[in-house]
Amino acid sequence: MAPGAPSRADLLAAARRAAASVTDPEMPMLTLADLGVLRGVDLADDGTVTATITPTYSGCPAMAAMRDDLVRRLREHGFPAVRVHVSLHPAWSSDWITPQGRRALAEAGLSAPGPAPRRDGPVPLSLLPVRRDLACPRCGARGAEPVSEFGPTACTALYRCASCCEPFQHVKEV
Template structure:
C-alpha cells in the first residue's frame, strides 16, 4: 500500500486525488464520486488535503456519507488532516457524469440521463411528469412507460419497459 508519507508533494497530491476518485457513491455504488461528477477538486493547503464535492442537489442525503467515506479513505492511506468542502456553485449537472459512469449505470440496469435541460433564466416549475426520450437499459426498446417520477433516490424516476415488461430506474437529467 502506498502511503502519503512515501511520496513527494506532487506525488502526495496525485495520490490523494486518485484515492478520492475511487470513493463510491453510497446510493449508486456502481459509480465513483468522480464518475458521478460530484468530485470537483483535490488540493493541498500545507499538510491538509482539501477535497471539494458538489451535491447532485442541495438536499442530497448522501452528502454526509460521501464526506465520511472520503475522510476515511484518505486517512486510511496516511493523510492525517483531511477537510471536505461542499460547493453549491456551480450547481451539479447530470452532464458531469462521465462516459464510464454512464456505461456503469447501464451495465447495472439503470437508464443513464440524456442531456440536461438548458435554461436561460429561471427554471420553470412543472408538476406534471417530464417527458423523456429514453430506452430500456435491458432490451433497448424505446417503448417505455413512466411508473413514478420518484425512485428509491430523488435523483431517479421509475419506468417499465412495454416490450420486455422489466421495471428500471432512470437517472434524471438535472
C-alpha cells in the same frame, strides 16, 4: 524533503486517486468522480488534503455519507488531516457524469440521463410527468413507460420497458 520521501506531486496524485475511488452511497456502481460530484482535491503545504464536492441537488441527504467516506478513505491512504469543502456553484449537472459512469449505470440496469435541459433563469415548475424517450437498459428497446417520477432516490424516476416489460430506474436530467 527527506531523501526517498514522496514528492508533493506524488502525494497529491495519491490523494486524488484515493478520493476518486470513493463510491456514491446511493448508487454504489458510481465513484464520486464518475458521478461528477468530486470537483477537486488539493494538498496544502502543511499536508492537509481538501476535497471539494458538489451535491447533485441542494439538501441531498447523501452528502454526509460522501463526506465521511472521503475522510475515511483519505485517512486510510495516509492523509491524517482531511477537510471536505462543499461547493454549490456552479450547480451540479447530470452532464458531469463521465462516459465510464454512464456505462456503469447501464451495466447496473439503470438508464443514464440524457443531456441536461438548458435554461436561463429559474426552472419552471410542472406537476406533470416529464416525457422522455428512453431506451431500456436491459433490452435496448425504446418507448419505456413512466411508472413514477420518484424512484428510490430523489435523483431517479421509475420506468417500465414496453417491450420486455422489465422495470428500471432512470437517472434524472438536471
